[in-house]
Amino acid sequence: MSKNIISAVFDSRSEAESAVGELRGKGIDSAKLSVIGRDEDGATVTDGSGEEASEGLGDTVKGALGGAGIGAILGVAALAIPGVGPLAAAGAIAGSAIPGAAAIGAVAGGLTGMLKDHGVSDEDAKYYEGRINDGGIFVSVDAGESNVPAETVREILSRNGGHNASQPRMATAQ
Template sequence: MKTSVYCTTRTLEQTEAIVDDLKRAGFGSDEISALLPDQRGTRDFAHEHNTKAPEGATAGGVAGLGVGAAVGWLAGAGALAIPGLGPLIAAGPILAALSGAALGTTAGGIIGALVGMGVPEFEAKRFDGKLRQGGMLISVHAQDANQRNAAKAIFEQHNADDITSGAEAHALAR
Protein backbone atom coordinates (compact mmCIF):
# COMPACT_ATOMS: atom_id res chain seq x y z
CA MET A 1 0.00 0.00 0.00
CA LYS A 2 1.31 3.43 -0.93
CA THR A 3 1.73 5.63 2.11
CA SER A 4 3.34 8.87 3.10
CA VAL A 5 5.46 9.26 6.21
CA TYR A 6 5.54 12.66 7.93
CA CYS A 7 7.53 14.36 10.64
CA THR A 8 8.24 17.83 11.93
CA THR A 9 11.66 19.24 12.66
CA ARG A 10 12.88 22.17 14.70
CA THR A 11 15.87 23.44 12.72
CA LEU A 12 17.03 23.77 9.15
CA GLU A 13 20.12 21.70 10.02
CA GLN A 14 17.92 18.85 11.28
CA THR A 15 15.79 19.07 8.12
CA GLU A 16 18.87 19.04 5.88
CA ALA A 17 20.36 16.01 7.68
CA ILE A 18 17.11 14.06 7.30
CA VAL A 19 16.82 14.91 3.60
CA ASP A 20 20.47 13.90 3.06
CA ASP A 21 19.87 10.53 4.73
CA LEU A 22 16.65 9.97 2.79
CA LYS A 23 18.59 10.59 -0.43
CA ARG A 24 21.28 8.10 0.67
CA ALA A 25 18.53 5.57 1.41
CA GLY A 26 17.40 5.77 -2.20
CA PHE A 27 14.42 8.13 -2.03
CA GLY A 28 14.21 10.44 -5.06
CA SER A 29 13.47 14.14 -5.17
CA ASP A 30 9.95 13.37 -6.38
CA GLU A 31 9.32 11.26 -3.25
CA ILE A 32 10.47 13.76 -0.60
CA SER A 33 8.70 16.99 0.31
CA ALA A 34 9.76 19.71 2.72
CA LEU A 35 7.84 22.74 3.95
CA LEU A 36 9.64 25.32 6.06
CA PRO A 37 9.34 28.97 7.01
CA ASP A 38 11.17 31.40 4.75
CA GLN A 39 13.50 33.05 7.28
CA ARG A 40 14.37 35.99 5.08
CA GLY A 41 12.64 39.29 5.69
CA THR A 42 9.44 39.99 3.79
CA ARG A 43 11.22 42.79 1.91
CA ASP A 44 13.82 40.29 0.67
CA PHE A 45 11.05 37.86 -0.15
CA ALA A 46 9.23 40.42 -2.27
CA HIS A 47 12.30 41.54 -4.20
CA GLU A 48 14.32 38.35 -4.71
CA HIS A 49 11.77 36.15 -6.40
CA ASN A 50 10.40 36.01 -9.89
CA THR A 51 6.73 36.40 -9.10
CA LYS A 52 4.11 34.03 -10.40
CA ALA A 53 0.70 33.89 -8.80
CA PRO A 54 -0.97 30.50 -9.24
CA GLU A 55 -3.98 30.30 -6.96
CA GLY A 56 -2.80 33.12 -4.69
CA ALA A 57 0.72 31.79 -4.12
CA THR A 58 3.99 33.52 -4.89
CA ALA A 59 6.49 31.08 -6.35
CA GLY A 60 10.14 31.62 -7.10
CA GLY A 61 13.20 29.74 -8.22
CA VAL A 62 15.43 27.90 -5.81
CA ALA A 63 18.28 30.40 -6.25
CA GLY A 64 18.52 32.73 -3.30
CA LEU A 65 16.18 30.79 -1.05
CA GLY A 66 18.77 30.48 1.67
CA VAL A 67 18.38 26.74 2.08
CA GLY A 68 21.16 24.22 1.83
CA ALA A 69 21.87 21.83 -0.99
CA ALA A 70 19.79 18.97 0.42
CA VAL A 71 16.50 20.86 0.45
CA GLY A 72 17.43 22.70 -2.74
CA TRP A 73 17.88 19.30 -4.42
CA LEU A 74 14.21 18.48 -4.02
CA ALA A 75 11.94 18.77 -7.02
CA GLY A 76 10.43 22.16 -7.70
CA ALA A 77 11.77 24.02 -4.69
CA GLY A 78 10.19 27.44 -4.48
CA ALA A 79 8.65 29.98 -2.19
CA LEU A 80 4.99 30.44 -1.33
CA ALA A 81 3.18 33.26 0.43
CA ILE A 82 0.26 31.78 2.33
CA PRO A 83 -2.30 34.19 3.79
CA GLY A 84 -2.37 33.89 7.56
CA LEU A 85 0.86 31.88 7.69
CA GLY A 86 3.38 34.00 5.81
CA PRO A 87 6.21 33.08 3.48
CA LEU A 88 7.22 29.42 3.25
CA ILE A 89 9.70 27.42 1.22
CA ALA A 90 8.16 24.29 -0.27
CA ALA A 91 9.95 21.53 -2.14
CA GLY A 92 8.85 18.28 -3.69
CA PRO A 93 5.31 17.07 -4.40
CA ILE A 94 3.87 19.17 -1.56
CA LEU A 95 4.58 22.29 -3.64
CA ALA A 96 2.02 21.22 -6.23
CA ALA A 97 -0.58 20.50 -3.57
CA LEU A 98 -0.04 23.85 -1.88
CA SER A 99 -0.07 25.75 -5.17
CA GLY A 100 -3.50 24.34 -5.93
CA ALA A 101 -6.96 25.34 -4.85
CA ALA A 102 -6.25 24.91 -1.13
CA LEU A 103 -4.37 28.22 -1.14
CA GLY A 104 -7.47 30.10 -2.17
CA THR A 105 -8.45 30.06 1.49
CA THR A 106 -6.78 31.85 4.38
CA ALA A 107 -5.38 30.04 7.40
CA GLY A 108 -6.92 26.72 6.33
CA GLY A 109 -4.72 26.51 3.24
CA ILE A 110 -2.08 24.26 4.77
CA ILE A 111 -4.64 22.14 6.60
CA GLY A 112 -6.75 21.74 3.46
CA ALA A 113 -3.78 20.84 1.30
CA LEU A 114 -2.50 18.28 3.80
CA VAL A 115 -5.94 16.71 4.24
CA GLY A 116 -6.19 16.57 0.45
CA MET A 117 -2.89 14.66 0.43
CA GLY A 118 -4.36 12.06 2.80
CA VAL A 119 -3.19 13.43 6.17
CA PRO A 120 -5.90 13.00 8.85
CA GLU A 121 -7.38 16.37 9.80
CA PHE A 122 -6.18 16.24 13.44
CA GLU A 123 -2.62 15.58 12.22
CA ALA A 124 -2.88 18.35 9.60
CA LYS A 125 -3.94 20.79 12.33
CA ARG A 126 -0.98 19.74 14.46
CA PHE A 127 1.42 20.22 11.53
CA ASP A 128 -0.14 23.63 10.82
CA GLY A 129 0.49 24.62 14.46
CA LYS A 130 4.12 23.47 14.28
CA LEU A 131 4.66 25.50 11.09
CA ARG A 132 3.16 28.57 12.76
CA GLN A 133 5.70 28.13 15.57
CA GLY A 134 8.59 28.02 13.09
CA GLY A 135 8.79 24.26 12.71
CA MET A 136 9.35 22.39 9.46
CA LEU A 137 7.46 19.52 7.84
CA ILE A 138 8.98 16.64 5.89
CA SER A 139 6.92 14.12 3.93
CA VAL A 140 8.16 10.98 2.18
CA HIS A 141 6.24 8.92 -0.37
CA ALA A 142 6.75 5.22 0.41
CA GLN A 143 5.97 2.50 -2.13
CA ASP A 144 5.90 -0.30 0.44
CA ALA A 145 6.36 -1.21 4.11
CA ASN A 146 10.15 -1.42 3.76
CA GLN A 147 10.38 2.17 2.50
CA ARG A 148 7.91 3.34 5.15
CA ASN A 149 9.99 1.73 7.89
CA ALA A 150 13.24 3.13 6.45
CA ALA A 151 11.81 6.68 6.41
CA LYS A 152 10.53 6.34 9.98
CA ALA A 153 13.92 5.04 11.13
CA ILE A 154 15.69 8.04 9.57
CA PHE A 155 13.22 10.42 11.22
CA GLU A 156 13.77 8.71 14.59
CA GLN A 157 17.57 8.71 14.17
CA HIS A 158 17.46 12.51 13.81
CA ASN A 159 15.04 13.00 16.74
CA ALA A 160 12.24 14.34 14.54
CA ASP A 161 8.91 15.13 16.15
CA ASP A 162 5.35 14.07 15.27
CA ILE A 163 6.36 11.03 13.20
CA THR A 164 3.28 9.54 11.56
CA SER A 165 2.19 7.83 8.36
CA GLY A 166 -1.00 7.40 6.44
CA ALA A 167 -2.45 6.12 3.20
CA GLU A 168 -2.01 8.53 0.33
CA ALA A 169 -5.03 10.23 -1.13
CA HIS A 170 -6.11 8.66 -4.41
CA ALA A 171 -5.39 11.84 -6.37
CA LEU A 172 -1.70 11.77 -5.40
CA ALA A 173 -1.14 8.03 -5.43
CA ARG A 174 1.05 6.81 -8.27
Protein backbone atom coordinates (compact mmCIF):
# COMPACT_ATOMS: atom_id res chain seq x y z
CA MET A 1 0.00 0.00 0.00
CA SER A 2 1.26 3.48 -0.87
CA LYS A 3 0.63 6.21 1.68
CA ASN A 4 0.63 8.66 -1.23
CA ILE A 5 -2.38 7.10 -2.96
CA ILE A 6 -5.66 8.47 -1.63
CA SER A 7 -8.71 6.79 -3.07
CA ALA A 8 -12.46 6.37 -2.84
CA VAL A 9 -15.31 4.84 -4.77
CA PHE A 10 -18.42 6.77 -5.76
CA ASP A 11 -21.93 5.43 -6.26
CA SER A 12 -22.73 7.77 -9.14
CA ARG A 13 -21.09 9.45 -12.07
CA SER A 14 -22.18 12.91 -10.87
CA GLU A 15 -20.45 12.39 -7.51
CA ALA A 16 -17.23 11.31 -9.20
CA GLU A 17 -17.43 14.27 -11.60
CA SER A 18 -17.88 16.68 -8.70
CA ALA A 19 -14.92 15.23 -6.80
CA VAL A 20 -12.61 15.25 -9.84
CA GLY A 21 -13.67 18.80 -10.72
CA GLU A 22 -13.01 20.04 -7.20
CA LEU A 23 -9.64 18.27 -7.04
CA ARG A 24 -8.62 19.86 -10.34
CA GLY A 25 -9.82 23.24 -9.04
CA LYS A 26 -7.54 22.85 -6.00
CA GLY A 27 -4.59 22.28 -8.32
CA ILE A 28 -4.28 18.49 -8.50
CA ASP A 29 -2.38 17.70 -11.69
CA SER A 30 -4.17 15.47 -14.21
CA ALA A 31 -1.24 13.06 -14.17
CA LYS A 32 -1.93 12.40 -10.49
CA LEU A 33 -5.58 11.37 -11.01
CA SER A 34 -6.92 7.92 -11.87
CA VAL A 35 -10.48 6.83 -12.60
CA ILE A 36 -11.98 3.35 -13.21
CA GLY A 37 -15.57 2.54 -14.09
CA ARG A 38 -17.66 -0.01 -15.95
CA ASP A 39 -17.48 0.15 -19.74
CA GLU A 40 -20.84 -1.28 -20.75
CA ASP A 41 -20.84 0.40 -24.17
CA GLY A 42 -17.74 -1.16 -25.66
CA ALA A 43 -14.12 -0.13 -25.66
CA THR A 44 -12.26 2.99 -26.56
CA VAL A 45 -8.52 3.26 -26.57
CA THR A 46 -6.25 6.25 -26.95
CA ASP A 47 -2.74 6.40 -28.20
CA GLY A 48 -1.66 8.80 -25.46
CA SER A 49 -2.24 11.92 -27.55
CA GLY A 50 -5.84 12.18 -26.45
CA GLU A 51 -7.10 11.01 -29.85
CA GLU A 52 -9.51 8.12 -29.74
CA ALA A 53 -8.42 5.04 -31.64
CA SER A 54 -11.86 3.43 -31.52
CA GLU A 55 -15.39 4.32 -30.49
CA GLY A 56 -17.58 3.20 -27.63
CA LEU A 57 -16.14 4.25 -24.26
CA GLY A 58 -18.82 3.95 -21.62
CA ASP A 59 -20.44 7.19 -20.56
CA THR A 60 -19.47 6.64 -16.94
CA VAL A 61 -15.71 7.20 -17.13
CA LYS A 62 -15.95 9.53 -20.11
CA GLY A 63 -18.46 11.67 -18.21
CA ALA A 64 -16.41 11.71 -15.02
CA LEU A 65 -13.41 12.89 -16.94
CA GLY A 66 -15.14 15.05 -19.53
CA GLY A 67 -17.33 16.71 -16.93
CA ALA A 68 -14.20 17.79 -15.15
CA GLY A 69 -12.55 18.95 -18.37
CA ILE A 70 -9.70 16.45 -18.25
CA GLY A 71 -10.84 13.64 -20.53
CA ALA A 72 -8.48 14.61 -23.31
CA ILE A 73 -5.54 15.00 -20.92
CA LEU A 74 -5.76 11.59 -19.27
CA GLY A 75 -5.14 8.55 -21.42
CA VAL A 76 -8.08 6.16 -21.45
CA ALA A 77 -7.69 2.40 -21.73
CA ALA A 78 -10.27 -0.33 -22.09
CA LEU A 79 -9.61 -3.28 -19.81
CA ALA A 80 -10.94 -6.81 -19.95
CA ILE A 81 -10.72 -8.35 -16.50
CA PRO A 82 -11.69 -12.00 -16.11
CA GLY A 83 -14.70 -12.33 -13.84
CA VAL A 84 -15.34 -8.58 -13.90
CA GLY A 85 -15.96 -7.72 -17.54
CA PRO A 86 -15.24 -4.57 -19.48
CA LEU A 87 -13.86 -1.57 -17.60
CA ALA A 88 -12.53 1.79 -18.66
CA ALA A 89 -9.55 3.21 -16.80
CA ALA A 90 -8.03 6.65 -17.11
CA GLY A 91 -4.97 8.39 -15.78
CA ALA A 92 -1.97 6.86 -14.07
CA ILE A 93 -3.71 3.58 -13.38
CA ALA A 94 -4.52 3.14 -17.09
CA GLY A 95 -0.88 3.52 -18.02
CA SER A 96 0.29 1.04 -15.41
CA ALA A 97 -2.43 -1.52 -16.12
CA ILE A 98 -1.33 -2.05 -19.68
CA PRO A 99 2.40 -1.80 -20.39
CA GLY A 100 3.45 0.20 -23.43
CA ALA A 101 0.79 1.90 -25.49
CA ALA A 102 -2.71 1.92 -24.05
CA ALA A 103 -4.57 -0.96 -25.66
CA ILE A 104 -7.37 -3.38 -24.99
CA GLY A 105 -6.03 -6.20 -22.89
CA ALA A 106 -6.73 -8.59 -20.08
CA VAL A 107 -5.36 -7.59 -16.69
CA ALA A 108 -3.65 -10.44 -14.88
CA GLY A 109 -4.59 -10.78 -11.24
CA GLY A 110 -8.00 -9.19 -11.66
CA LEU A 111 -9.20 -5.80 -10.54
CA THR A 112 -8.17 -6.25 -6.90
CA GLY A 113 -4.62 -7.08 -8.01
CA MET A 114 -4.50 -4.07 -10.33
CA LEU A 115 -5.68 -1.76 -7.53
CA LYS A 116 -3.12 -3.21 -5.10
CA ASP A 117 -0.39 -2.70 -7.71
CA HIS A 118 -1.56 0.93 -7.92
CA GLY A 119 -0.94 1.36 -4.18
CA VAL A 120 -4.38 0.61 -2.72
CA SER A 121 -4.53 -1.48 0.48
CA ASP A 122 -5.77 -5.09 0.37
CA GLU A 123 -8.93 -4.25 2.30
CA ASP A 124 -9.80 -1.23 0.14
CA ALA A 125 -8.96 -3.02 -3.14
CA LYS A 126 -11.44 -5.80 -2.35
CA TYR A 127 -14.05 -3.25 -1.27
CA TYR A 128 -13.56 -1.19 -4.44
CA GLU A 129 -13.82 -4.22 -6.70
CA GLY A 130 -17.22 -5.04 -5.25
CA ARG A 131 -18.44 -1.46 -5.64
CA ILE A 132 -17.07 -1.13 -9.20
CA ASN A 133 -18.81 -4.39 -10.11
CA ASP A 134 -22.04 -2.77 -8.87
CA GLY A 135 -21.48 0.28 -11.10
CA GLY A 136 -19.37 2.44 -8.79
CA ILE A 137 -16.58 4.70 -9.99
CA PHE A 138 -13.10 4.52 -8.44
CA VAL A 139 -11.08 7.73 -8.15
CA SER A 140 -7.55 7.99 -6.78
CA VAL A 141 -5.03 10.77 -6.33
CA ASP A 142 -1.28 10.38 -5.99
CA ALA A 143 -0.68 13.06 -3.35
CA GLY A 144 3.04 12.33 -3.03
CA GLU A 145 4.26 15.36 -4.94
CA SER A 146 1.13 17.47 -4.74
CA ASN A 147 0.86 20.93 -3.26
CA VAL A 148 -2.58 19.92 -1.93
CA PRO A 149 -2.40 18.31 1.53
CA ALA A 150 -3.47 14.65 1.69
CA GLU A 151 -6.11 15.47 4.31
CA THR A 152 -7.68 18.01 1.92
CA VAL A 153 -7.83 15.36 -0.82
CA ARG A 154 -9.50 12.90 1.59
CA GLU A 155 -12.03 15.52 2.66
CA ILE A 156 -12.91 16.40 -0.97
CA LEU A 157 -13.41 12.75 -1.89
CA SER A 158 -15.55 12.09 1.20
CA ARG A 159 -17.63 15.26 0.96
CA ASN A 160 -18.55 14.42 -2.63
CA GLY A 161 -19.79 10.93 -1.70
CA GLY A 162 -16.58 8.90 -1.88
CA HIS A 163 -16.18 5.97 0.49
CA ASN A 164 -13.81 3.09 1.20
CA ALA A 165 -13.59 0.03 3.44
CA SER A 166 -12.69 2.02 6.55
CA GLN A 167 -14.80 5.12 5.86
CA PRO A 168 -18.40 4.31 4.94
CA ARG A 169 -20.42 6.49 2.66
CA MET A 170 -21.48 9.79 4.23
CA ALA A 171 -25.02 11.02 3.72
CA THR A 172 -25.08 13.84 1.20
CA ALA A 173 -27.56 16.69 1.02
CA GLN A 174 -29.39 16.76 -2.29
